[in-house]
Amino acid sequence: MKRIAITVAAFAALAGCGGSGSDGPLVVSAASSLKGAFTALGGARFSFAGSDQLAAQIRQGVKPDAFASANTKLPDALHDEGLVEKPVVFAGNRLVLAVPANSKIATVGDLEQPGVKLAVGSAEVPAGSYTREVLARLGPAVSRRILANVRTAEPDVKGVVGKLTQGAVDAGFVYVTDVRATQGALKAIELPAKVAPAVDYGVAVVRGARHPEAAWKFVDGLRAGKGRQALADAGFTLP
């Protein structure tokens, strides 16, 4: 432990040379799927990645001011661990099956055909865990046939979109907002209501944030006025 303390102290000394004061921009860690909406909204320096990666960074001691996740599970878990304040739900999304605009694939059932190439999120990233929820509800036989067609498990949902737009796969499970952001390159196939997961986005102020007031203002702003509008424009549902 002592050796670790020395390591940490040395890094703190090095970091100190950076001279980071209490000012500087508001920093928000946000799920990849929020990229379009948050970039349009502005007002903070955003770090976009898979929600699970951002949560892992917070667990490793990285302190953004706020954390916006593509689920409620991760912010809730961080809250239970005492790392973030109480999360609030600020948006909803729909998981869909995305295919190239000219694809012949029309239903989730078509994914069972041998030779169909599929991209999913990794098991840890929200888009991937929602996908596994859907497959579980489709039953073990269907799920097995579809999983046999998975060619890549991407670290975040934008990776799935990239594999689709590059033509490396025939279909992928992403959010309806991601399909919308491709401006017609991809089309969304809605999932049957009985297998579609509930996708709620939670946001929380990080404990020990450098700008707690501004962070709360950002969180509140997502549920009113300009923030709400930016989310609606990107295709999110609002609570």
Next chain:
Amino acid sequence: MSAFRLWIGAALAVALAFLTLPVLAIFLNTSPGRLLDSLDDPAARDALLLSLKTTTLALAIILAVGTPAAYLLATRRFRGRSLVLTLVELPLVLPPAVAGIALLAAVGPQGIFGDALAEAHVELALQRAGVVVALVFVAAPFYLRQAVAAFAAVEPTLLQASRTLGASEAATLARVVVPTALPGLAAGTALAWGRALGEFGATLMFAGSFRGITQTAPLAIYDDFTDDFSGALALSAVLVCVSAALLISVKLAGGERGLAAR
């Protein structure tokens, strides 16, 4: 003078601490027991095995094509030679993300050779072959560079003697040039192997991440760090050991001299 000495000494101490502490932290965070446990994890084993297979295959291709190509570059003078040298060394300094985009643009499904490859039923994206292509692309320059230097450093009198004794150029290459340049070639091989082993960005972009097929050890570390940080640490520790072994073999092979000769 003593202030100067203090200054350069302090600079070295800072550099040493900065470069070694993060690597050391991997081991301070992992107990040796946990390290061994992680090797029992099937996902980690799959990733290490895949890394071993793909890097070995990539190195075989690099050696087979790179050795004669480097020989030509080292022994012939022609117009545009330095341009060719610069071009083959370019991937050395390319950001991995650029390598990924470049491979997609060239041999991806929608790349300029995408249709031709599809007609020939060659599939690279999201395939193990795609991993090997990405590894060859990023690692080959490390070998080529070293091999050219090693061949160029072979005493011309040795070649003349061999030719005077009636050996063909091919025989001279095989029996005289390659054995003489072997330390440099070995150093280049180890450096290329190290680069291939660490390849991440281009692989993820071009070949994706699928356990047992395209998820190499660095990709498995990235996949692990969110939910199994100690597993990611353990896998990292293995890669540190392998990389260190490769670097030491470069030193033992006299790669230092090879580099200095350039």
